[in-house]
Amino acid sequence: MLTTRPRGTSDILPGEVEKWQYLEQVIRRLCREYGYSEIRTPIFEHTELFERGVGETTDIVQKEMYTFRDRGGRSITLRPEGTAAVVRAYLENKLYAGPQPVKLYYTGPMFRYDRPQAGRYRQFHQLGVEVLGSHDPALDAEVVAMAMDLYARLGLKDLELHINSVGCPRCRPVLREKLQDFFRARLDRLCPHCRDRLERNPLRILDCKEERCREAGRGAPTSLDHLCPGCGDHFQAVLKHLDNLGVAYTVDCSLVRGLDYYTHTAFEIIARGIGAQNSIGGGGRYNGLVEECGGPDVPGIGFALGLERILLTMEQQGVVFPRPPKLDVFLATADEAARDRALVLVQKLRREGLAADRDYLGRSLKAQMKYAGKLEVGLVAILGSDELAHGVVSLRDMATGNQEEVPLDRLAEEIKQRCSEVKL
Template sequence: MLTTRPRGTADILPGQVENWHYIENVAARVCREYGYREIRTPIFEHTELFVRGVGENTDIVEKEMYTFQDRGERSITLRPEGTASVVRAYLENKLYAGPQPVKAYYIGPMFRYDRPQAGRYRQFHQFGIEVFGAQQPAVDAEVMALAMDFYGRLGLNDLELHINSLGCPECRNVVREKLQQFFQPVLGELCANCQNRYARNPLRILDCKSNRCTELAREAPTTTDCLCLECRAHFDQVQQYMQDLGIPYVLDKRLVRGLDYYTHTAFEIMAPDIGAQSSVGGGGRYNGLIEACGGPPTPGIGFALGLERILLALESRGKLPDIQAGPVVFLVAVGDRAVRESFSLLARLRAAGIAADMDYQGRSLKAQMKYAGKLGVRYTVIIGEDELQKGSVVLRDMTAGSQRDIPADQIISALK
């Protein structure tokens, strides 16, 4: 139907979009203070980028991508996440030739064909950061600190930060073998998805939400149990930095991420009271991703936070700000001469940086005042024949209910 939006999408209406601006402005401010600069990448990319970058065995690539052929018969995909696109931009634009590390952030829509639920849509929005070219554990801590600082500035101080280490590829091979040995006797009891994961990526079994799989995996080996000496030392230093910063965290040995490119530090941020899917964002290190996309070996780390989930968390805690969305001043004109004078004054008010509007439907004085009340303006400026003759206007404070006459040439300074 022409009057129905596609399933899994949402209209962000006037009165709602101001909350989005608020979150985006806080994100931009905290990123600037941490030395991150904005990057904007295309909404669609060549499909191969996500197959190689995200991982061909992930649920995203296998089930959730919006993929189509363009008129040149090229396979194109709407971006399901932001990191692969930023990696491609880093390589294509030779950002590796400049000062390292490169610290970037993005805000924008992503697309996944998934089952819609509270705070999760098929078109959704993410705020994410990426750091390329820095291996030190302090960078891992900075990335998580930035995320928690961002939430703190929004007033979300009760979220839980869960962290784990997924180790290097050698560690992953060890845990892969141990998990296959562990699950082999009960393979037939796993859900169909986990039976498929058993051969390709048994680590994902630990992330299954099926009650039976969760029960069977309770005593399974974890990545933390299989870390090599170098990976363990890296993770120990990350935790020490977090403790130095005074940022509380939960060591979650069963935390795995849904994308194949993660190595070493992985983390997720939880808001348990916003629905069955409690995560409001997460991220981690991906030291092999740039190389997998055709670049030189380059360490990387980042996160992505879902804006819809953040809005849910803010709303559930009563933390959404009271934002003046419409005009601050409404001009009420009575009579043709007053309408013309108001229209000229309207332009002068706007030029002075004052958000203002006026009636365009020929309403009566009473109806204009009622409409101004519905708009929630702070002030009305009333102009009629008497005011024109006296060279004045009536300035009414809609909150206090008081009003006074002001010379017409002083109204801008009075409002300012």
């Protein structure tokens, strides 16, 4: 139907969009203070980027991507996540030739064909943070602390930070072999996708959403038990830095992120009480991704936070959002002569930096005043033939009902003065 939006999408309407604007404002300030620059990548990319970057055995690539052929026959995919696209931009624009590390952030829509539920949509929005060019474990801790700092600034409480190390190409083969032995004895309990993953990437079985696979994975070998010395030292250093920063965490040896590119540190932030899908963000290291995408051996780390889930958690925890800004003044007109002048006057007020509007439905003066009340406007400037003849406007304070005449050439100055007094 033409009047029904596609399943898994949402309209963000006036009254709600102001919450998004507030969240985005806090995000931009946070990123500036942490030294990040914004990057904007295309909504769609070549499918191969996600197949190679995210991983062919992941649920995202196998089940969830929106992929199509364009008119040139090229396979194109709406971005299901942002990191691979940032790495592609890093390489294509030779950002590796500049000062390192490169600290980038982005916000915007992502697309996954998933089962819609509370806080989970097929078109959803993320804040992503990526740092390329440093392997320092202090950076891991700073990135984790940055995510928790955002939640604190937004007033969220009772969040759980889960952290793990998923190893590196040196220690993964041992874990891979152990997992294969473990799951071969449970092959009949796995879903078809996980049976296929057993030989190619058994670690992905631990990330399967099927309940039978989760049950079959209980007691499986963990990455923490098979870390090489380098990965073990790195993880302990990350935990030490988190301790120094006062960031509380839980070491979760069962934590596996849903993308193949993760190495070393992996983390997830949990908010209880928002539904079955209670993760509101996470991330980790991806030291091999730049090289996998055809670039040099450049380490990276980042996170992605779901904006819908953040807003859902804020609402469920009773966080009070700032009141959205209203019009500074509404211009009401008493007759036809004043209506013609009103358009010019409203535009002058806007050029003075004031938020101003007027009636466009030909309402009576009484109806205009009632409409201004519904808009919760603090000041109404009333203009009629008598006011025009004397070069004045009647300015009414809607809260007190007090009304006085103000010269037209001083109207903007008077409104600004009264608005500043209200803010004080």
